[in-house]
Amino acid sequence: MTMPDQVRAIEIIERAARPFSFPATTGISAVASPDGVLTGWALHETTGAAVATVSLFDGADAGGVLLATITLASGGCSIQGTGVHGLRVRQGVTAVVTAGSVAGTVWLLL
Numbered sequence: 643m644t645m646p647d648q649v650r651a652i653e654i655i656e657r658a659a660r661p662f663s664f665p666a667t668t669g670i671s672a673v674a675s676p677d678g679v680l681t682g683w684a685l686h687e688t689t690g691a692a693v694a695t696v697s698l699f700d701g702a703d704a705g706g707v708l709l710a711t712i713t714l715a716s717g718g719c720s721i722q723g724t725g726v727h728g729l730r731v732r733q734g735v736t737a738v739v740t741a742g743s744v745a746g747t748v749w750l751l752l
Contacts, residue, residue, distance in 0.1 A: 659749035664737055666745040670703060673735045678750040679728035680735060685712055685746035686719040694718075694742025701733045709735070714744065 659681040662674035666688040680698070687694040694714045699706035709729050712720045728751060735748050 657751065659751050661747045661749055662735065663747040664745060666743050667737065668739055668743050671737045671739075672702060673698075673737050673748050674731075674750055675734040676750065676752055677732045677734070678752040680709060680724055680731050681728040681749045681751055682721075682723040683710075683712075683746060683748045684719065684721045685714060685744055687714040687717055688743045688745050690717040692716050692742040694739065694744045696737050696739045696744040696746075698748065699736045699738060700729075700731045702736055704736075704738045706733060706736065714742070716742075 664671040664673045683698065685696060693716055695711065697704070697711045698709040700709055701707060709731070714720060731750065735750070737744065737746070
């Protein structure tokens with residue numbers, strides 16, 4: 643590997659999205675506090691017995707900017723990327739579960 647290739651490899655690694663996970667919750671869970679770019683999520687319904695709904699917000703609670711609302715079948719999951727540019731997050735990501743129980747991970751570029 644030449645020096646320019648090594649520098650480029652380091653730049654790519656530094657730009658990789660970082661995972662921020664949250665445990666099973668039935669309410670509000672602050673997932674990530676830094677600002678950055680939301681690039682995707684992997685969420686799953688944890689009871690296996692109920693439909694779940696979770697909303698992701700830019701902010702500390704449901705008063706922030708709504709980024710996405712995801713409905714999960716009982717025992718279901720959602721793995722989703724936000725596209726090439728992602729979604730700008732200025733106040734961190736909060737998951738608000740309004741039905742069922744959800745756990746998961748969001749990915750942020752910092």
